[in-house]
Amino acid sequence: MYYYPGATAVGIKAANGVVLAADKRVTYGFTLMSRSGKKVFKITDKLSMASAGFIADMQVIAKNIEAEIRLYELESGQTISVYSAAKLMSLLLYNRRLYPYMVEVIVGGVDSQGAHIYILDPIGAVIEDEYATLGTGSQVAIGIIEDNYRKDISLEDAKALAIKAVKAAFSRDAVSGDGIDIITISDKGSEEEFIPVKS
DSSP: OOOOOOOOEEEEEETTEEEEEEEOOEEETTEEEESOOOOEEEEETTEEEEEEEOHHHHHHHHHHHHHHHHHHHHHHOSOOOHHHHHHHHHHHHHTTTTSOOSEEEEEEEEETTEEEEEEEOTTOOEEEESEEEESTTHHHHHHHHHHHOOTTOOHHHHHHHHHHHHHHHHHHOTTOOSOEEEEEEETTEEEEEEEOOOO
16 A cells, blocks of 8 residues: 655745745654654755655755756856746656656745745646645645735744644644754855754
8 A cells, every 4th residue: 555655844935034844754654654854955055945755755856956056056156046946846856757756845045036935746836935835734734824924924933933833733644743844044044953842
């Protein structure tokens, strides 16, 4: 029998940056495989991704996109925009559409045009939004965010909201839990943090 792994991942665009967060629990069906899975990845100092799906696929995509972006920036001498990074990831996903990576991805970052959040499905569709949730806990998390989000939200308030949304998912989604990895990105760079949560 095939089981899709559980997860809760969120991305929130703030007035002065972006917050990405995800839980740590790795499951297959209702079997707990690990309490220390990483689902949020720093790609560059101002660009990161959060995912739901198979951990191995997340890791491969994060490494591939990081390598491609570094190569682009070395060759061009320019910093890649958040949209270009999301589009590049879209092409990586689309090229595997017949045997797709089993992931959903939120790409978030800050560039010269400001803060951006993009959502990508397993075959590479790219959608920009102000906030997004992925995974088995997404229905609970999106309700919390929609109820509290505003366009002028500060980075600190967006971080608190992301934590609240993922925590809420823990209470209703048995396959999400074991703490929260969070990355906050501003025009000054990014900061990674682990938030322990009893679930």
